[in-house]
Amino acid sequence: MKAQHRKPQIISEDTHCQVNSLIQRLDNVKHIADSGFWISTTELKLLLSLDETFINSLNKKVLSQPQNCKFSWRNFECTLVDHQFGESFWAINTKQNLLINNNDALSQTPTYVSEIPDYKQSTLSDSIVLKIPPEVEVIPSPYALIDDFLSASQLNDLLRYTINKQPDFLPTTNSASDPNYRRSFYLAHFPEFSDLMVNLVRKISPQIIKHLDIKDFAIGQIESQMTAHNHGNYYKVHNDNGSPDCASRILTYVYYYYREPKSFNGGELVIYDSKIENGYSVAADSRKVIQPTNNTIIFFPSHCMHEVLPVSCPSEYFADSRFTINGWVRHV
Ligand SMILES: O=C(O)CCC(=O)C(=O)O
Numbered sequence: 027m028k029a030q031h032r033k034p035q036i037i038s039e040d041t042h043c044q045v046n047s048l049i050q051r052l053d054n055v056k057h058i059a060d061s062g063f064w065i066s067t068t069e070l071k072l073l074l075s076l077d078e079t080f081i082n083s084l085n086k087k088v089l090s091q092p093q094n095c096k097f098s099w100r101n102f103e104c105t106l107v108d109h110q111f112g113e114s115f116w117a118i119n120t121k122q123n124l125l126i127n128n129n130d131a132l133s134q135t136p137t138y139v140s141e142i143p144d145y146k147q148s149t150l151s152d153s154i155v156l157k158i159p160p161e162v163e164v165i166p167s168p169y170a171l172i173d174d175f176l177s178a179s180q181l182n183d184l185l186r187y188t189i190n191k192q193p194d195f196l197p198t199t200n201s202a203s204d205p206n207y208r209r210s211f212y213l214a215h216f217p218e219f220s221d222l223m224v225n226l227v228r229k230i231s232p233q234i235i236k237h238l239d240i241k242d243f244a245i246g247q248i249e250s251q252m253t254a255h256n257h258g259n260y261y262k263v264h265n266d267n268g269s270p271d272c273a274s275r276i277l278t279y280v281y282y283y284y285r286e287p288k289s290f291n292g293g294e295l296v297i298y299d300s301k302i303e304n305g306y307s308v309a310a311d312s313r314k315v316i317q318p319t320n321n322t323i324i325f326f327p328s329h330c331m332h333e334v335l336p337v338s339c340p341s342e343y344f345a346d347s348r349f350t351i352n353g354w355v356r357h358v
């Protein structure tokens with residue numbers, strides 16, 4: 027069959043205006059969704075150009091079934107969130123994984139999600155049947171990495187110092203009741219290098235705080251510890267400010283170093299994004315995997331869930347360990 031060539035259609039001025047005003051309207055809705063502002067039913071009617079019949083049925087729904095009262099409009103979801111001064115208020119969310127009957131994709135007819143049966147039972151039929159897997163908002167975890175943090179001679183001295191201190195390293199403990207939560211060794215007292223590291227971290231923290239978009243805070247104490255992860259060592263998923271004595275930790279830093287050539291594998295730092303579950307911030311499925319590269323330092327918010335994957339260090343020599351100086355920037 028011959029390919030059919032069509033003349034390109036010339037878009038009229040009128041169509042052009044309609045397209046522009048549609049884009050403007052969708053942008054406005056997205057703006058409200060992104061800002062998290064609540065809007066009243068009257069404002070919603072204007073914003074989405076909803077007709078009177080729909081608003082009447084929506085108001086009925088609000089009265090009869092205020093829980094889980096939501097409806098879809100294009101790729102947005104409007105959810106009833108509050109009543110104030112006799113007015114209903116709505117939050118708008120952008121839908122992520124929309125599974126939608128294509129015929130309806132352009133329809134502006136809103137659909138009550140609460141009228142749709144169970145998600146699993148839904149089929150794509152002629153009627154408006156929308157999906158909606160339970161939507162979970164994932165909050166990405168930010169981090170900042172700096173390469174070549176110490177000079178070559180500082181790194182060299184630090185390595186020599188660390189290896190000489192092997193007899194003073196102790197097995198780590200953890201506030202979790204599970205004794206298998208963490209396996210590694212630490213040194214609490216190393217003034218020759220903790221002062222150096224804490225001073226550098228104090229100097230750079232204001233920039234990091236800005237970069238990570240962390241709400242500005244007055245920097246107080248900065249803690250530091252030296253750690254060694256050898257064969258089979260790890261640290262399971264945790265955050266660094268979950269117990270009352272750690273609650274003022276805002277920023278975590280981890281400086282990585284080791285003897286070259288590198289004689290271990292694994293030991294990646296995994297930082298999980300967050301999601302809210304039953305009012306608590308928990309680890310989402312999405313994560314960033316950070317290689318513990320020699321002479322790099324990483325910063326991330328202390329509330330983010332993270333873990334250290336198991337280290338394989340065939341020689342089992344202490345000197346071949348994955349070493350860190352890590353710690354926390356507290357608010358005053
Ligand atoms: O060693 C690392 O990469 C992270 C260590 C850690 O999470 C901690 O000490 O709290």
Ligand SMILES: [Fe+2]
Nearest residue numbers: 264265266332
């Ligand atoms: Fe940690």
